[in-house]
Amino acid sequence: MSFIQLKDVVKRYNNNISVDHLNLTIQEGEVFGLLGPNGAGKSTTIKMLSGLLKIDQGHVLVDGLSVASQPLEVKRRIGLVPQDLAIYEGLTAKENVTFFARLYGLRGKLLKSRVEEALDFVGLADRSGDKASSFSGGMKRRLNIACAIMHHPKLIIMDEPTVGIDPQSRNHILESVRTLNRMGSTIIYTSHYMEEVSAISTRVGIMDHGHLIACGTQEELRCKVAQDNKIIIQAANIVDEAIQELNNHPRIKKVTLQDQMIELLQLASSQAYLQDILFILSKHQVKIVSLTQVEPDLEALFLSLTGRTLRD
Template sequence: MLHVNRVRKSFGKTEVVKGVTFSVEKGEAFGLLGPNGAGKSTTISMICGLLPYNEGEITVGGFSVKDRPLEIKRKIGVVPQDIALYPTMSARDNLLFWGKMYGLSGRNVKKRADEVLDFVGLHDRAKDKIETFSGGMKRRINIGAALMHKPELLIMDEPTVGIDPQSRNHILETVKELNKEGMTIIYTSHYMEEVEFLCERIGIIDHGEVIAIGTKDDLCNRLSGGTIIKMEVNVFKSSLLDEINSLPITEKVIGNEEEKTIEIFVNSGHQALGELVTAAVKNNVVVSSIQVQEPNLESLFLQLTWPFTGLGGMNL
């Protein structure tokens, strides 16, 4: 369905996408993760034909984004992070507008608007203005607008930001159902549990490059430390982080001074607990709690993309 091959994009002298390559199969749900400024949004904009790329090639359904931009746009539905609706128009009128923008007309666009309102669970609010909706309801109509033309590929950029848990669950179940029906999904989010719930494969992008790609299990097996130990301490000291760094069991340390927490990636599991507590005592630091967890997507993401360890030290 989608192939991104060695794509590069520069703004002036700054290269923000550096040879990105990945593919998404037809009917797949693919997660695209990355910290702010990693190049995710630029990559998505190039896939949609909103930004030209300097080098490489992007194809959707076998068509080149450069050579067949209008055909590509008919195949794609985009759910942006910002609400793309007219607040003084009703939910139904918003859907009718976007449907007509995609070339639907007459009975077809009206029928499709009713189908979409049913699908997102807001048919009873069809005549109400968007400005009267809650954040979660606006998000659901935002998704509905992208579905009006029955796209083959749906790209969702942080679709659950700032909404209540009930609306969030409704959106996730909606996306899951769309994927079960055969729609190809690209999903970006800062919520790792959403990506784990929805996506078969995940790509991680940082500093304009794809640094990891695979299933959740494939990616978690790449962790350089088999276990993560999280310590909460009464005071955050660089001397403690330095000592933990020097331990043979330690693969990587990530400290959060504001929250007074230290995450240690270790290769010996529970055997490391004694050494870590001893290091804390030597540095006159009280450990208020300690947790041991198996590798997960969030810990991998932190290990691959976290720019610093401790109080400004470089990644180990």
């Protein structure tokens, strides 16, 4: 059985459907990146999954438990890092983590050790006695994570955890995600930063208009989407005949020449086509200095699937 299952899940707001018969499975141990433009239904899906929003239709299971009929058991297994900071500015870092730890039923020596462990994990052990109001934006984000992980949740949901923070804190959080995953937590990660999702996710789901329109590894998504592959060749002794023959190749969409750089757009990635390119250049005695193949990145795939940028 999959660790997380959403079956024909529907959520309506008045006459508007925010999530429309969503089906999604996530295996234990995954880092699952969830992407979608604003209004795609991501936040609504996360709220239903974590038990913060009632499901109008369908079923959501976490670790074999129903979110609808066993909400407390499900919530004990979840650590939620919301986009809006869920910390108390007037409390110290230690007091914040302690407060949330008590909500999860931690007491005594276990409570103390888990609070210390969480603060150390996010790099705030030396600031545990300082009020959250004195922290930078990045430190508050890290404290937000500490409050969500102190009970060792099996599932950690991170909703835009790096919004508005410095690069150093962002890198710290991304490395924390990898570490938490290695320690056994399944992670759902949403972000407007494509490079983050690309760097840490084992699989990616893309939502739009309440539907899951694509799901798989990044390589699987590349195979599903007919995206052009770019080849950049730095060369010498380039002649017009070589460029003309490349332009006439049936699988080459566009050839651009600038200085001593040839840029090709292929309709599909294939070693056979690459051999054709090398043969043509060799035939015309063009000297190749370097060759780079550039596959479409996650942002290009997203734009191809939705027709929109992530922030639309």
